[in-house]
Amino acid sequence: MFSPAEIQVISQAVEIAEDVTANHFKISTDQWKHVRYDIRTLAELSPDEIADYAFAQITRYSGKPYLSRQRHYDYFKICLQDQNIMAAVERDERVKLLPLCVYVVTHELIHIVRFCKFLQSFDAEPPERQREEMRVHEITQKVLGSLKLPHLDYVLQVYRDYQFMEQLKDHSAPANA
Numbered sequence: 001m002f003s004p005a006e007i008q009v010i011s012q013a014v015e016i017a018e019d020v021t022a023n024h025f026k027i028s029t030d031q032w033k034h035v036r037y038d039i040r041t042l043a044e045l046s047p048d049e050i051a052d053y054a055f056a057q058i059t060r061y062s063g064k065p066y067l068s069r070q071r072h073y074d075y076f077k078i079c080l081q082d083q084n085i086m087a088a089v090e091r092d093e094r095v096k097l098l099p100l101c102v103y104v105v106t107h108e109l110i111h112i113v114r115f116c117k118f119l120q121s122f123d124a125e126p127p128e129r130q131r132e133e134m135r136v137h138e139i140t141q142k143v144l145g146s147l148k149l150p151h152l153d154y155v156l157q158v159y160r161d162y163q164f165m166e167q168l169k170d171h172s173a174p175a176n177a
Ligand SMILES: [Zn+2]
Pocket: 107, 111, 133, 136, 165, 166
């Protein structure tokens, strides 16, 4: 599990990732509030939010308003996998925690923005999901390419086409349930 000092680094990474992603998609601070997601680390995950290999799991929940007539909405939880992120840092000393987490969180936020803008379906079949993964990798490179952050270049190079960025899991109830 991340130590308190590492959690500080993660929260710095989240701040950077949110900024660069919102800028890339030209999403204002106001509009960004309508992108419904949360980011959690291992300490706050339930057993089925834990992934074996991936850096993250995106879990989709569906919110169903109780009294209002608003339609149900999707809500995404980016479940960071402390154990797999730390293993990557320990495996290769040139991989530093801050740039790696900026990379992972930016990649996951790009997925979520694309789900929310209906540019991609969460329920896509594997071949399409694979194509989307390549697109998101490409966008991640573009979004982070000009960011000045020590040791980010190395992460961008090593994880360019990484196959275990995240797994997706659906926890949303059927719309009419
Ligand atoms: Zn991905």
